Amino acid sequence: MASFRNVYTSLMLVIAKSTDKELARQVSYLKAENQILRSRLPKRLSLTQREKNRLVRFAKNLGSALNELATIVHPSTIRRWIREDSGKKGKQQPKKGRPRTAEDIEKLILKLAKDTGWGYTRILGELKKLGIESVTRNTVKNILKRNGYETGPERGPGTWDEFLKRHAATMWQCDFFSKKIVSKTGLRDVFVLVFLHVETRRVFITPATYKPDQEWMVEQAEEFIRHTESEKLPCKILMHDNDGKYSQPFLDTFKNKKIETRRTAIRSPNTVAFVERFVQTIKQECLDHFIVFGEKHMSLLCSEFTEHYHQERPHQGLENGLIEKSQSKARSNPAPSADTIWLSEIRCNERLGGLLKSYSRRAA
Structure with a gap:
């Protein structure tokens, strides 16, 4: 502390003996030094009340020069402290009126x-x-x-989540995915079209094809409509992206059945997030593990995975339940809850050479 006083006293003596030009040069040096030191500190400094009072005391008579000198806090902040210190702001009187709501x-x-x-x-x-x-x-x-709420009633279409909840029972989403497979002519892309029912998460997968032309697309649209009717899963809205393969004849097939088709906005995959997630799942859990030979092999893999997906695979979106509850033996005859279980009671069901596994209890 004594050494600090000596430095401070020496600095004051230097300033006292200096001319205006010398003072200007010294201030410039101190500003440069202050900027260097400030750059080593965090962007935001927390000051104590005592430190604020010191700044106010020295800043009161600086005038416009404060704009260039202040670096720890914004000049306007210091001016506000000065006003508060001078009593210009005044003390706030306690509010009178109705008591605060419970x-x-x-x-x-x-x-x-x-x-x-x-x-x-x-x-x-x-x-x-x-x-x-x-x-x-x-x-x-x-x-x-x-609390950030509109004071008037919501009269617009609502949020996307609200729209999904309102239409989930009758809404389907569709999407393409492809995979390079080995054919007689070398590596080729094979295409599959997936339809997913939002409420139940059930899927309808078309046979694989090398050429998803207009005729094939219309044929799959008709087959999908027959599937929804036989499974009693109504379809009133079909969401799809901007893929050019969704031709007008394909869309007209749904229009003729009074099914509304909605094209998503550009670069907005979240609007068909459910079917996008299924595509990711079938690729990661099944197709990425195989070298596929031809359309029929691709269709077989998709068919096996679809059965596993519907009958055996728990789904987080359904509270870890199965999609086809009525067809699942585990759901129609649920096992009694228990704190412990014998491994000998567990049966492993396998598909596709053991790639897809599911577990159930042996029948008593």
């Missing part, structure tokens, strides 16, 4: 807004119905504003 009532108002999308007038009516008479129209309005 926390439980505020939580209820926010819950109603989140769950229903109602405006403040409709929420106020619901509160009155529940016997809450102490809340005014403006109180509800201010609570909604303060």
Whole structure:
């Protein structure tokens, strides 16, 4: 501390003996040195009240020079501290008026807004119905504003999640995927078209083809429609991306059955995320493990995986349940819960040479 006082005293003596030009050069040097030191420190510094008071004391009479000298905090921040210190801002008087709304009532108002999308007038009516008479129209309005909710009712189409929940039972998504396979003429791309039902996650996979031309596309559209009718899985909306293979005759096939086709926006794969995720799953869990020889081999692999996917594979989106509950022995005759289980009771079912595995209990 004594050494610091000596340095400070020496600095003051130098400044006192200097001319204006020398002072300007010394200030320039100190600014450069300060910038170097400041660059070694974090971008944001937390100051104590004592440190703030020191800055205010020295900054009060600097005027516009503060703009160039201040580096620890923004000049406007220091000026605000000066105003507060000078009492220009004044002490805030305690607010008078209605007491703050009870926390439980505020939580209820926010819950109603989140769950229903109602405006403040409709929420106020619901509160009155529940016997809450102490809340005014403006109180509800201010609570909604303060928490980022619209004060009026939601009248637009809603969010994408809301749209999916509303139409999941009748919505399908479709997507192409391809794989290079070994053919008589060398490596070729083979194509498969997948349809996925959003609510149940059930899929319909077309046979593989080298040439997904217009005629083939229309044929698969007709086959898919027959499949939905036989499985009693209604289709009113079909989502698809911007692939050029979705030709007008293909789309007209659905239009003739009063099925609405919706093309996704460019570069927005999330709008068909469910079928995109299935494509990733079948590739990672099945197709990437095989060298495929021809269309029939590809179709066989897809067919085997589809059965496994429907009957044996738990799905997180269905709370780890099976898609075909009614066809699954494990679901029609659920095993009793137990804290322990004997390995001898477990049976492993295999497909595709053991690549796809599922487990069940042996019948008693």
